[in-house]
Amino acid sequence: MAQKVKLSTIGESLGVSTATVSLALRDSPLVAEATREKVKAHALEMGYIYNRRAASLRTSKSGILGVVVHDIMNPFYGEILRAxxxxxxxxxxxxxxxxxxxxxxxxxxxxxxxxxLGADGVIMSPAIDTPASDMELLQKNGLPTVLIARSVPEVDLPVFRGDDKFGISLATNHLISLGHKRIAMIGGTDKTSTGRDRYEGYVEAMHKAGLEVKDEWRIVGPRTKAAGFEAAGQFLALPDKPTAAVCWNDLAAIGLMSGIARAGLRPGIDISVTGYDDLEEASIATPALTTVHNGQPEVGRLAARAMLDRIEGKHSAHGELTLIKPELHIRQSTSKVVERL
Amino acid sequence: MAQKVKLSTIGESLGVSTATVSLALRDSPLVAEATREKVKAHALEMGYIYNRRAASLRTSKSGILGVVVHDIMNPFYGEILRAxxxxxxxxxxxxxxxxxxxxxxxxxxxxxxxxxLGADGVIMSPAIDTPASDMELLQKNGLPTVLIARSVPEVDLPVFRGDDKFGISLATNHLISLGHKRIAMIGGTDKTSTGRDRYEGYVEAMHKAGLEVKDEWRIVGPRTKAAGFEAAGQFLALPDKPTAAVCWNDLAAIGLMSGIARAGLRPGIDISVTGYDDLEEASIATPALTTVHNGQPEVGRLAARAMLDRIEGKHSAHGELTLIKPELHIRQSTSKVVERL
DNA sequence: CTGAAAGCGCTTACAG
DNA sequence: CTGAAAGCGCTTACAG
Incomplete structure (x- = not known):
């Protein structure tokens, strides 16, 4: 590769200072139009590449934003990332x-x-058991932070997520309205706010309807298709044979349905199943999955917007919680109760 | 936030030069053990954050590696990224x-x-119609490049991908051995090397077996579950009613199976379907998908390894093509031909 | 409207 | 084993 082209290279060959070149390339009104155009044309011709590290060192703005989630291969996060x-x-x-x-x-x-790297901010869905001190370190170092999907206890930061307790009650009540009385809850963990809130919401909805909740009817853990698939055996062997399953998310639900089908039962007919998140593939699954819209596009869009506003100094929002309103999407995976023999 | 701690802050409070602090933090043997430990303890205590931009400006190594793919939400790329x-x-x-x-x-x-940003290298699956000049620009600016999954015509760079032509022949021959004679090909496009190679391999395998290939039996396009799902109607209405479908990838195959099931037919029994890639979810689908292992973990691992070697100056490999050997994984989505009425 | 100079926070010869 | 100094390539007051 040839000698690196930098501002001074352009300046020298044009007989102007690097300051002028710098200003011209950034469209500063301080520079005469004619100069600006001459500089720009020359920069292009010489194959100039802007050195962001040098600029960033000088301005302490990097133009870099961090995003941390549990796993980008999980379509729930994928859909948020897309937004x-x-x-x-x-x-x-x-x-x-x-x-x-x-x-x-x-x-x-x-x-x-x-x-x-001097990032300008970070949007994160915090890991289980994230200590408040880790979040404080970010503040101490001036890294604006926005939380998505999960909260961190005792930490005062903007959070964007769904209203889990309300959302799961929609799914549970829907099954109850179809005549189901023995409903299991599959997936999730008490270690995250979503796990706790959704289980709580399910229990509350059951009790409000005067229905019993058995501890054995909760299968803790599954969060993926593979885990949902494997949980099918356990689910089908549950005491008192539940006729329906409220799943903690769509992946577990889709996996569970596949497992139920392998066992020779018909999901959506013999066993009703609900998901949570309304992933793009929920409507494509067979049977199409009844699930709760959890607002991934809104979460991503609002979190990114809040971060950009903060970077641009528009406001320094503190610790408000933005709950996305869940909606029930009824499809073919739920139907009137059929008693299992 | 408090005053930023930098090398000189540590140096001053310890009565040593910034050069010494710099060397000590990087475990240079030039620094006395006692000094090194004193410096490190102090840095930790003062909450020192290493400024990579400054270091990178000086050394012209950034510690940053770029990865570009079509879409990280596609599990095919997700599995490569994981590796x-x-x-x-x-x-x-x-x-x-x-x-x-x-x-x-x-x-x-x-x-x-x-x-x-002064990245140290880039691993990429090039976009359709990427001009050779774009790749040359990278070389001119000293950015080492490794290609995955797709080649760029006329460009001499290391490539890691599966042997598409051979792989698709495994799937096609498997269906032929089950007695299928009318086999359609669903998905892919002539605009990528994988699309061309797989279609070619399918045609060749058919001809070798003395079977006819009709133009109408190729449904160009589908690469996602949604598209595969939608293609089911078209597939089922094809002239001469093919009894099997070779799909361009697993996503299209899984979507197609779902669409076939919705139409009241049984994928794996009434219609045989093969996928390509052997995604993690291929084995979880119902019916479990017969597909071709396409080596995502190997592709990712080898490409990353090659990039690291190059960065470390171990060798400056040029333009060799590394083909991962495909393997057929037979599951439940394929079975002996059943004539459609 | 343009230029000379300082400085962002590191690392690397070089000298001792 | 340690320090003084230069320099990576920008941007930003400041002066003119």
Whole structure:
């Protein structure tokens, strides 16, 4: 590769100062129009590449935004990321991504990297058991932070997520209205706010309807298709044979339906199943999945918007919680109760 | 936030030079052990954050690696990314990700950003119609490049991908051996090397077996579940009623099966379907999908390894093509031919 | 409207 | 083993 072209290279060959070149390239009105155009044409011709590191060192703005989630391969996060990407596309921010796989150390490593790169902010779905001190470190180092999907107890930061308790009650009540009385809850964990809130909402809805909730009817854990698939055996062997399953998310629900079908029963007919999230593939599954719209596009868009506003100094919002209103989408995976023999 | 802690802050409070602090923090043997430990303890205590931009400006190594694919929400790329991430985890490289959605301009923007950030390299699955000049620009600016999944015509760079032509012949021959004679090909496009190679391989296998291939039996396009799902109607209405479908990838195959099931036929029994890629969810689908292992983990691992080697100056490999050997995984979505009425 | 100079926070020869 | 100094490529007051 040839000698690197920099501002001074352009300046010298044009007989102007680097300051002028710098201003011209950034469309400063301080520079005469004729000069500006001459500089720009020359920069293009010489194959000039702007050195962001140098600029960033000087201005302490990096144009980098961090995004951390549990796992980008999970379509729930994928759909949020897509919305973030779209919103950011209009700005000049580059976003850099990381999975934490719910390992606090991996998350910490990435946050440290962001600080080293002088990131302008971070949008994150915090790992399970994230200590408040990790979040405080970000504040101390001036890294604006916005939370998505999950809250961190005792931490005062803007959060964008769905109203889990209300959302799961929609699914549970729908099954109750179809005559189901023995309803199991599959998936999730008490270690996240979503896990706790959704279980609580399910229990409350059952009790309000005067229905019994058995501890054994809760299968803790599944969050993926594979895990939902594997849970089918356990579900079908549950005491008192529940006729329906409220799943913690769509992936577990789709996996569970597949497992039920393998066992020779018909999901949506013999066993009713609800999901949560309304992933794009929920409507494509067979049977199409009855599920709760959890607002991934809104969460991503609003979180990105809030971050951009903060970077642009529009306001320094503190700790408000924005709940997206869930909606029930009824499809073919739920139907009137059929007693199992 | 308090005054920023930098090397000189530590140096001053300890009565040593910034050079010594710098060396000590990087474990240079030039620094006395006692000094090193004193410096490190102090840095930790003062909450020192290493400024990578400054270091990178000086050394022209950024520790940043770019990864560009069509769409990270596609599990095919997700599985490759996971492997890249694992391989990179052991190094100190940060990777930054972008989708190009097969839009050459979006890809170009991101490559420009990488050059601005002084990235150490880029691993990419090039967008459709990527001009050779875009790739040459990278070389001119000293950005090492490794290609995955797709080749770019006329461009001499290392490529890691599956042997598409051979792989699709495994699927096609498997169906032929089950007695299928009218086999359709669903999905893919002539605009990518994978689309061309797989269609060619399918045609060749059919001809070798003395079977006819009709133009109408090719449904160009589907690459996602949604598209595969929608293609089911078209497939079922095809002239001469094919009894089997070779799909361009697993997503299209899974979608197609779902669409076939909705239409009241039984995929795997009434219609045989093969996929391509062997995604993690292929084995979970019902019926479990017969498909071709396309080596995503190997592709990711090898590409990342090649990139790291190049960064570390181990060798400057040029333009060799590494083909991963495909393997047929037979499951429940294929069975002996049943004539359709 | 343009230029000379300082400085962002590191690392790397070089000298001792 | 340690320090003083230069320089990476920008941007930003400041002066004219």
């Amino acid at each position: 973030i990407e779209m919103e950011l596309d209009r700005s000049r921010q580059t976003f850099i991504l990381s999975n934490h796989y719910d390992r606090v150390e991996k998350q910490r490593d990435f946050l440290e990297t962001l600080m080293q | 890249i991430e694992m391989e990179l985890d052991r190094s100190r490289q940060t990777f930054i990700l972008s989708n190009h959605y097969d839009r050459v301009e979006k890809q170009r923007d991101f490559l420009e950003t990488l050059m601005q």
